[in-house]
Amino acid sequence: MDSPLLHTAQSYTPSQESLPPQNVQYRLRLPSGLPAHFTPLNPLTFVLRAALIHPNKLALAHPDVQHPRFYTFAVWCQRIQNLAYALIKYGIQPGDRVAIISPNCPLIADAHWGVLAARAVVTPINFRLTKPEVDYIIEHSGSKLVLVDHEFASLAEGITVPVVISQDTGLPDDPYEKFLAEGRHFSQERGWAGLDMDPNEDANATLCYTSGTTGRPKGVMTSLRGSYLAAIANAFEAKLSFDSVYLWVLPMFHAAGWTYPWSAVFAFSTQVTIRAVRFPDIWKHFIKSGVTHYCGAPTVQIGIVNAPEGRVLERPINAVIAGSSPTSHLIGELEKKNIHVTHVYGLTDTYGPFTRCYSRPEWREWSLEKRAEAMARQGHSFATADELRVVYSDGGDLLRDVPADGKTLGEIVVRGNILMKEYFKSPEETRAALRGGFFHTGDLAVHYPDGTVLISDRSKDLIISGGENASSLAIEQELAKFPDVLEVSVIARAHPKWGERPMAFVILQPHAEARWKGKEAEFEKELKRFAQKGLPGFARPEWVKVVKDLPKTSTGKIQKNVLRKTVAKL
Known part of the structure; x- marks a missing residue:
């Protein structure tokens, strides 16, 4: 990779606590009695291997902030180790949950490794949720500690669980950096050999909560073994490699970033974090x-x-x-x-x-x-x-x-x-x-x-019209081909003769907004005429409503349950 990003990274100086000692060994303490032919699968081994093989390669870049940071695999691996020791010093035990409330930045990237190194469970929380929802997840998960970014510190206010706040600066007076420095001091330079490899590859790894569009969010518990295998699969399927540069557009809180925090490191790729989708x-x-x-x-x-x-x-x-x-x-x-x-x-x-x-x-x-x-x-x-x-x-x-x-x-x-x-x-x-x-x-x-x-x-979105099953997704696929449609969502609406008929909610392309302003009825006719080419009669939209936006979950999924409530009132 040869880019302005790399040139900027080469001039960055990490903190003293982030520098690994000479002759560092990237080897966890093995469980006693472990057979020679068996090593429990654990994604943590990916970062140890990366630091061993490519210690000076840029691993993590966080450029678009007041205090940009750039960590090589060797430096980042030391910071992960510091976090693990800090958590252990704080009393975190194997199996404890550690919550993280953070946008894409070094804090949440660190946590996907450091929490596992402390043999605890990574519990990322969606920062777009309401305060009551976040309170529920912290309580339900039984999290023993919360790592929170300063921008979302209000979501951790008033809870009984201890909180560590990151200012996202990387500077010595940042509370999170102090936390890491305490971990380095507590380690007494025992290094990775002072941390235990989890003997059970089926041990809990992450606890990720679903969006909760139809009730309380559910906590999905995964294993070390599954995380290891899913990460390798994603690296392979996406064709990540040493030369890859992965940009964090997807939130890392979403299903543990689809395992890409581990996949990218497995492939020795560089990761670039941005705090918001801009x-x-x-x-x-x-x-x-x-x-x-x-x-x-x-x-x-x-x-x-x-x-x-x-x-x-x-x-x-x-x-x-x-x-x-x-x-x-x-x-x-x-x-x-x-x-x-x-x-x-x-x-x-x-x-x-x-x-x-x-x-x-x-x-x-x-x-x-x-x-x-x-x-x-x-x-x-x-x-x-x-x-x-x-x-x-x-x-x-x-x-x-x-x-x-x-x-x-x-x-x-x-x-x-x-x-x-x-x-x-x-x-x-x-x-x-x-x-x-x-x-x-x-x-x-x-x-x-x-x-x-x-x-x-x-199953809940299928439209049954006159005894025929109409797929809302298939209808959306067809309507999205109309040049003036930017985004469309289709749901069932009650019909006195057919039982149900499709109703389409449409966001117009920016260039088409002026053309159809005040002419929504004409647009509806045009879209219905277009639908005749590719959809059977029972699947064509009976109603079309032009809207400015569509209700979405915090992870970008259209909330059809909200649209159904709107339609029920019509």
Whole structure:
């Protein structure tokens, strides 16, 4: 990587406490009696290996702040070690939960390693939640300590749990830096050999809470082993390498950053953190910082591809898309800017992504539109995951695979290495989700003859019109092809004759707003006329409403439950 970012990094001087001693050894203390042929899987080993092999390579860059920081693998590894000892000094025991409330910055990046090094459980909390929601998660998780960024310190006010605040400066008087310095002093230079390797690879690793759009958020508990295997899979599927520069657009609190905090280090890649999703900053790094990879939900990708700063890039960038199904139109628009799409699918319950739409050699001869439609499928399971199944269920434990005809709807179920252990403190919900020995996603899909899977809808979002099943996602895919549509969401609305009919909520492209201002009825007619080309009668929208924005969760998913409440009042 040769960029202004690297040149700036070379002039940065880390704190004395962040410098590793001479002759440092990157080796944890092994459990007694461990067989020579077995080492428990743990993602922590990735950073030890990176510091050993590439100690002077830029590992973590945090440039767009008043006090920029740049850490090599050797320096960052020492800081992680300092954090582990600080947590132990504070009384954190194996299995304790440590909460983190932070945007993408060194604090949360450190925590994904340092908490594991203390054999505790990484518990990232969504800083976009309300104070009562955050209070609930801290209480429910039983967190023993909270690491919080200064911008969101108010979310940790009034709690009984001890709090360490980071000013995000890296300066000696920063409370977080003092905390790390205390850890270094407490270690008495015992180094990594003074920290124990967890003997149980099935020990708890992360506790990530779901968005909670329909009630209290659930705590998804994962294991060290699963985190290790999911991280390797993501590094492989995204093609991360020593030469990669990964830009943190996806929040690290979201399903532990889809395991990319560990994936990027496994691949010896450089990571760049930005505190907020600001499209001018994103494009600046695309153009000037050598960025090769980033992840983001479709709603974020829409903002990126339509940003005024956007242009056709000289170098290709790999965009990993998940969170909800991208439209083929969005995939095509990204490709036009030399942003190549890796479409993955997953849930918080599966460590983030666990499937990928693998491109085929014959696709090279296809048109962009046809290729984008194929890329919109959810594809096949990762190498470290079991085969994806689409099944019928009689409500019990018996699961029958749907025919691979690309038409018959069933539910996606999954099991295997990169599936959660449980919903924390929720045994009944865990049993219900894992009935029949598989995790039931609630996503309805079809299976194609080539083994690929395409999600048709969430079970609760399916529109039943005159006895026909209409997929809201399929309708959205088609309407998104209309040139003046920026974003669209479709839900069911009661109909006196057909039972239900689709209603579309549409955000217009910025360039089309003036054209249709005060002419919403005409726009509705035009969109309905367009829909006649690609949708059967029962799937065409009966109503169209132009809106300025759509209700979304803090991770960018459209809240159809909110739209349903709006429609119920019509």
